Amino acid sequence: MTFSSDDEQWREYHVSPRYLAGSTFTGDPALRPLLDSGWSLNGDDVGNVYVNTPDQRVRLAYLPEGDDDALWKITAYSSDYATPRWLVTFQSGTPTEIVAGFTKALAAAYAEGPDSYLHHGDSALTALDAGTPLAAAGWSHSYSPQNVYFQSPDRLAEVYLRHNHRDHTAEMRGHQERWLTLAGPPGNQWYATASSFTPQKLVTAMNTALTDPSPVIRYGYDLQRLPPQATATPVKPRMPTPLDIHRVQAAKSRSTVVVPTTAAARPVTPSPRSLPASQAPRSGYAR
Numbered sequence: 227m228t229f230s231s232d233d234e235q236w237r238e239y240h241v242s243p244r245y246l247a248g249s250t251f252t253g254d255p256a257l258r259p260l261l262d263s264g265w266s267l268n269g270d271d272v273g274n275v276y277v278n279t280p281d282q283r284v285r286l287a288y289l290p291e292g293d294d295d296a297l298w299k300i301t302a303y304s305s306d307y308a309t310p311r312w313l314v315t316f317q318s319g320t321p322t323e324i325v326a327g328f329t330k331a332l333a334a335a336y337a338e339g340p341d342s343y344l345h346h347g348d349s350a351l352t353a354l355d356a357g358t359p360l361a362a363a364g365w366s367h368s369y370s371p372q373n374v375y376f377q378s379p380d381r382l383a384e385v386y387l388r389h390n391h392r393d394h395t396a397e398m399r400g401h402q403e404r405w406l407t408l409a410g411p412p413g414n415q416w417y418a419t420a421s422s423f424t425p426q427k428l429v430t431a432m433n434t435a436l437t438d439p440s441p442v443i444r445y446g447y448d449l450q451r452l453p454p455q456a457t458a459t460p461v462k463p464r465m466p467t468p469l470d471i472h473r474v475q476a477a478k479s480r481s482t483v484v485v486p487t488t489a490a491a492r493p494v495t496p497s498p499r500s501l502p503a504s505q506a507p508r509s510g511y512a513r
Contacts, residue, residue, distance in 0.1 A: 327435025
């Protein structure tokens with residue numbers, strides 16, 4: 227796509243459904259709830275950003291130069307030298323507004339104390355309750371011995387809740403997960419994961435942000451990355467802000483692989499090795 231004027235490049239569009247909108251190419255909107263809550267901000271010399279609570283018990287890494295395609299990694303710790311209690315990841319193509327829904331809930335949970343940001347609930351029913359936003363949004367669901375499976379009405383987003391045993395060490399290494407979200411058409415999907423001990427309210431926040439019917443803002447330049455199933459409706463043009471300019475400059479510097487990595491990039495979606503064959507995601511992955 228080419229633009230005959232800067233006005234067209236900066237023209238705003240409402241994009242829906244939001245899970246097809248793609249990343250905004252800047253972490254600022256998702257980092258803001260944490261920074262506004264007094265979390266510390268640090269970075270390295272290659273562009274990765276780290277945000278931590280004052281006591282270092284909750285940590286977020288924003289990794290545009292990470293060693294895989296998980297752009298966001300969030301962990302919580304019960305003590306200084308413990309293995310992480312839980313891990314949440316968002317792949318590089320995740321719409322930033324969905325990550326922001328999670329970080330807003332995380333900031334609130336941390337303010338409430340350890341019972342809120344460390345404890346996930348004691349029953350399978352409590353875990354299943356985190357899927358309530360999906361059912362309320364009209365997503366279908368089915369059950370198997372391995373998973374509860376949710377699917378959006380357009381069949382372009384899926385959420386899996388694993389029933390079977392998860393190894394905690396494998397989860398903390400990103401090799402297993404309790405919750406798996408996949409969204410986008412075949413060949414152009416992003417994923418998000420949450421491990422077994424992720425508090426229910428945080429998973430609920432992820433699913434609420436995923437199903438929010440409100441459109442999100444993207445710009446003319448972003449439209450070339452939208453899948454054909456997304457709807458983009460132009461809104462009144464305005465002058466670009468410095469953040470807008472930063473976003474487009476970041477977008478232009480990237481290839482079609484959203485996050486450049488220092489090592490060979492993995493395929494953009496995880497392996498369905500534990501999915502039943504009848505529910506395996508449509509586009510085949512290797513992880």
